[in-house]
Amino acid sequence: MAAVLVYSEKVETARELVAGGKELGAALGLGVSAVALGPGAGAAASELAAAGADTVYVSEDAAFEGWPADAVAAGLAQIAELAGASVVLVGSTRRGKETAPRLAQKLGAGCVSDVNSLVAEGGDLVAGRYAFGGATVAREKLGTAVKVFAVMPKTFSAEGASAGAGAVETPTLDVSSSVKVVDRRAKEGEHVNLDAAPRIVGIGRGFNAREDLALGDQLAAALEAVVGCTKSLADFEWLGEDRIIGLSGAKTAPDLYLSVGVSGQIQHTVGVAGAKLIAAVNKDKEAPIFAMADYGIVGDLYEVVPALVERLKSV
Numbered sequence: 053m054a055a056v057l058v059y060s061e062k063v064e065t066a067r068e069l070v071a072g073g074k075e076l077g078a079a080l081g082l083g084v085s086a087v088a089l090g091p092g093a094g095a096a097a098s099e100l101a102a103a104g105a106d107t108v109y110v111s112e113d114a115a116f117e118g119w120p121a122d123a124v125a126a127g128l129a130q131i132a133e134l135a136g137a138s139v140v141l142v143g144s145t146r147r148g149k150e151t152a153p154r155l156a157q158k159l160g161a162g163c164v165s166d167v168n169s170l171v172a173e174g175g176d177l178v179a180g181r182y183a184f185g186g187a188t189v190a191r192e193k194l195g196t197a198v199k200v201f202a203v204m205p206k207t208f209s210a211e212g213a214s215a216g217a218g219a220v221e222t223p224t225l226d227v228s229s230s231v232k233v234v235d236r237r238a239k240e241g242e243h244v245n246l247d248a249a250p251r252i253v254g255i256g257r258g259f260n261a262r263e264d265l266a267l268g269d270q271l272a273a274a275l276e277a278v279v280g281c282t283k284s285l286a287d288f289e290w291l292g293e294d295r296i297i298g299l300s301g302a303k304t305a306p307d308l309y310l311s312v313g314v315s316g317q318i319q320h321t322v323g324v325a326g327a328k329l330i331a332a333v334n335k336d337k338e339a340p341i342f343a344m345a346d347y348g349i350v351g352d353l354y355e356v357v358p359a360l361v362e363r364l365k366s367v
């Protein structure tokens with residue numbers, strides 16, 4: 053049977069893709085297989101089998117260490133043929149974005165990247181992706197027999213996916229990478245994983261100076277939240293790129309997103325569209341963020357944030 057094949061080097065994203073792949077596969081009459089690659093991939097394979105993939109192809113080949121795009125694309129192409137895949141969903145992470153077009157080239161497939169919606173319509177798949185810097189959404193179909201979609205994390209939810217007990221297969225792959233890793237260095241500074249954060253305080257240009265960001269930190273500490281930011285603050289190098297939320301950064305789905313001094317431009321808010329509750333502090337009552345917020349405070353953050361911190365400390 054033709055299959056939907058899913059892959060991401062991030063297990064959580066791969067689980068989401070298994071759930072989404074099952075939904076799409078059911079509409080198109082396709083089974084769902086998953087792939088786990090790299091040293092230690094066996095553990096991920098078990099998770100993906102339990103998440104409902106019919107078959108999980110796993111390879112712990114050392115060539116996949118660090119997931120170099122050329123080796124991963126070569127491995128995925130061989131597995132796609134084994135699995136008889138007509139649709140391949142790759143997590144649109146930084147590495148996934150590099151891998152998907154290389155894979156498509158090897159399979160003679162069309163490719164859409166940065167997909168943030170994928171639905172089955174009339175026996176085909178229609179992908180949605182932001183275009184013109186987020187000002188509009190393009191809906192795209194692929195005319196090739198094999199189709200590759202690089203799907204953004206959080207496009208599908210792994211929650212409530214039916215559990216399964218898929219088979220695990222270990223194919224022999226012929227892969228190598230022309231990338232030679234000569235050194236690995238940890239990035240400097242503190243790092244965050246916004247994707248997984250249950251609470252996020254998102255800060256923006258409403259802050260006048262870098263040292264004022266301490267206010268955001270205090271609010272985050274009082275809420276046991278992680279600080280994320282708009283691209284503007286990362287462009288100023290006030291915070292690292294891993295804090296950016298939006299089109300150019302993390303797509304988050306926290307229980308709470310509290311924005312402070314953020315205007316709410318679409319390029320930012322696409323990164324919080326999955327938040328369960330959105331609250332905003334902004335001194336401009338016309339700020340677009342209020343249109344999507346469940347709760348809002350119109351006021352100067354330099355007065356509102358200290359008061360909020362004070363109140364939160366007392367509860």
Ligand SMILES: Cc1cc2nc3c(=O)[nH]c(=O)nc-3n(C[C@H](O)[C@H](O)[C@H](O)COP(=O)(O)OP(=O)(O)OC[C@H]3O[C@@H](n4cnc5c(N)ncnc54)[C@H](O)[C@@H]3O)c2cc1C
Nearest residue numbers: 256257258282283298299300313314315319320335336353
């Ligand atoms: C291709 C492309 C990709 C992009 N990707 C991203 C992305 O991934 N993420 C992202 O965030 N942006 C992205 N951007 C930039 C985006 O368009 C906006 O410019 C950016 O999000 C605005 O950041 P901001 O809200 O911090 O600043 P502003 O838009 O300047 O808003 C600042 C807000 O703070 C309020 N404010 C000012 N002073 C105070 C105060 N004392 N108290 C309370 N409120 C105050 C103002 O009323 C205003 O609403 C992208 C742009 C492009 C073109």
